[in-house]
Amino acid sequence: MSDTPLISVRDLSVHFGVRGGGLGKKPVVRAVEGVDLDIEKGSFFGLVGESGSGKTTLGRALLRAVPITRGDLTYDDGEKKYDLAAIEKGDLKDYRTRAQLIFQDPYAALSPRMTVRDIIAEPLEVMGITASKAETDERVREIAAKCRLNLEHLRRFPHAFSGGQRQRISIARALVSRPRFVVADESVAALDVSIQADVLNLLKDIQQEMGLTFLFISHDLSVVAHVCDHVAVMYLGRLVETAPTRELFANPRHPYTRALLSAIPSLDPDDDSVVDKLEGEIPSPTNPPPGCKFQTRCRFAIDRCRTEEPLLDHAAHQHNVACHRWQELVEVFEAEDAAAKERSDKRHAATAKAEKAKASGKNKGKTKPKSKPGSKGK
Numbered sequence: 001m002s003d004t005p006l007i008s009v010r011d012l013s014v015h016f017g018v019r020g021g022g023l024g025k026k027p028v029v030r031a032v033e034g035v036d037l038d039i040e041k042g043s044f045f046g047l048v049g050e051s052g053s054g055k056t057t058l059g060r061a062l063l064r065a066v067p068i069t070r071g072d073l074t075y076d077d078g079e080k081k082y083d084l085a086a087i088e089k090g091d092l093k094d095y096r097t098r099a100q101l102i103f104q105d106p107y108a109a110l111s112p113r114m115t116v117r118d119i120i121a122e123p124l125e126v127m128g129i130t131a132s133k134a135e136t137d138e139r140v141r142e143i144a145a146k147c148r149l150n151l152e153h154l155r156r157f158p159h160a161f162s163g164g165q166r167q168r169i170s171i172a173r174a175l176v177s178r179p180r181f182v183v184a185d186e187s188v189a190a191l192d193v194s195i196q197a198d199v200l201n202l203l204k205d206i207q208q209e210m211g212l213t214f215l216f217i218s219h220d221l222s223v224v225a226h227v228c229d230h231v232a233v234m235y236l237g238r239l240v241e242t243a244p245t246r247e248l249f250a251n252p253r254h255p256y257t258r259a260l261l262s263a264i265p266s267l268d269p270d271d272d273s274v275v276d277k278l279e280g281e282i283p284s285p286t287n288p289p290p291g292c293k294f295q296t297r298c299r300f301a302i303d304r305c306r307t308e309e310p311l312l313d314h315a316a317h318q319h320n321v322a323c324h325r326w327q328e329l330v331e332v333f334e335a336e337d338a339a340a341k342e343r344s345d346k347r348h349a350a351t352a353k354a355e356k357a358k359a360s361g362k363n364k365g366k367t368k369p370k371s372k373p374g375s376k377g378k
């Protein structure tokens with residue numbers, strides 16, 4: 001990886017004016033507010049957060065698919081560099097060949113009246129990338145093969161495919177222009193769990209093979225843990241924590257991240273190690289609370305949190321957190337984790353003891369009384 005990030009974002013805000021609110025000021029939705037972010041080349045970068053936290057809006061801003069209210073936004077792949085906040089129409093057209101979106105819903109995204117070949121070929125034709133039909137066909141066949149679609153598939157219409165296959169068609173369509181940067185917005189959320197892993201593995205394989213950089217948007221942290229190398233956590237338009245995936249899962253520093261991680265279902269049905277429960281609803285981005293945006297739901301909120309907004313602070317290598325109290329909470333979290341582990345160990349020990357007792361009881365029942373040969377049938 002080179003030192004220059006592919007995407008560099010500083011103080012980015014995206015606001016939407018909405019109707020309503022009666023007389024006076026028009027309400028404003030602060031969907032993204034003051035975001036700083038670097039996405040390294042070749043990274044599989046995860047963006048997580050509850051519904052309404054601004055993930056899609058941030059992803060669309062990076063693709064310049066929504067107007068930017070304020071901030072700096074740069075794309076630099078080593079070959080081309082764009083100031084995306086001030087990009088002109090002609091450059092935007094070129095940028096669109098380098099930055100693509102994979103849609104969430106594989107059913108809505110594909111036109112039912114077009115063959116799979118035409119669906120995949122369309123971006124090449126619309127963007128004028130290929131010079132002849134033969135070249136278009138070559139590019140379509142190449143990306144279809146990467147997405148595990150064969151020639152027979154290309155002749156069919158999308159209704160003849162399963163959800164997983166349709167998502168592979170969507171992926172082929174997004175990648176046929178050979179982009180460098182791909183935003184995958186909830187790209188496996190609509191699929192059965194059994195198919196999700198297949199599509200995720202495909203995305204990961206293609207990312208490595210084509211040297212792509214991904215922004216992978218998801219509300220599912222277990223999916224993010226599976227594929228992403230770096231994660232940013234978003235809450236009410238702000239980034240509250242960013243870190244390499246392992247570091248984030250091992251040492252979450254923000255109370256919101258910790259609550260999200262606690263909410264991941266355990267495979268153990270008796271697991272009572274949940275130490276942090278996320279209560280209440282995310283506030284409206286038209287009327288966000290003052291100070292820390294998480295203060296209305298945070299069990300650690302103090303007066304300072306209600307007046308002063310925390311900035312991202314350096315917690316460890318590549319690990320940043322926006323919480324006034326993150327340093328003092330390190331010990332609190334460690335104590336909570338230790339107590340949860342002790343409860344879990346005790347429970348496992350009790351289960352193991354009960355199973356042992358049960359097994360020995362069964363064995364006792366099976367033990368035949370010893371009898372001397374020839375002493376039978378008196």
Ligand SMILES: Nc1ncnc2c1ncn2[C@@H]1O[C@H](COP(=O)(O)OP(=O)(O)OP(=O)(O)O)[C@@H](O)[C@H]1O
Nearest residue numbers: 016018029031050051052053054055056057058285
């Ligand atoms: N075009 C728009 N006009 C007005 N408000 C919008 C617009 N797009 C998004 N919003 C609002 O901005 C906020 C953030 O929305 P966004 O779709 O980015 O969230 P999200 O994190 O992607 O949520 P989800 O997980 O449900 O997809 C929401 O309150 C949403 O209603």
Ligand code: SF4
Nearest residue numbers: 292295298305323324
């Ligand atoms: S700044 Fe305060 S309210 Fe916000 S997460 Fe930290 S402790 Fe909670």
Ligand SMILES: [Mg+2]
Nearest residue numbers: 055056057185
């Ligand atoms: Mg979304």
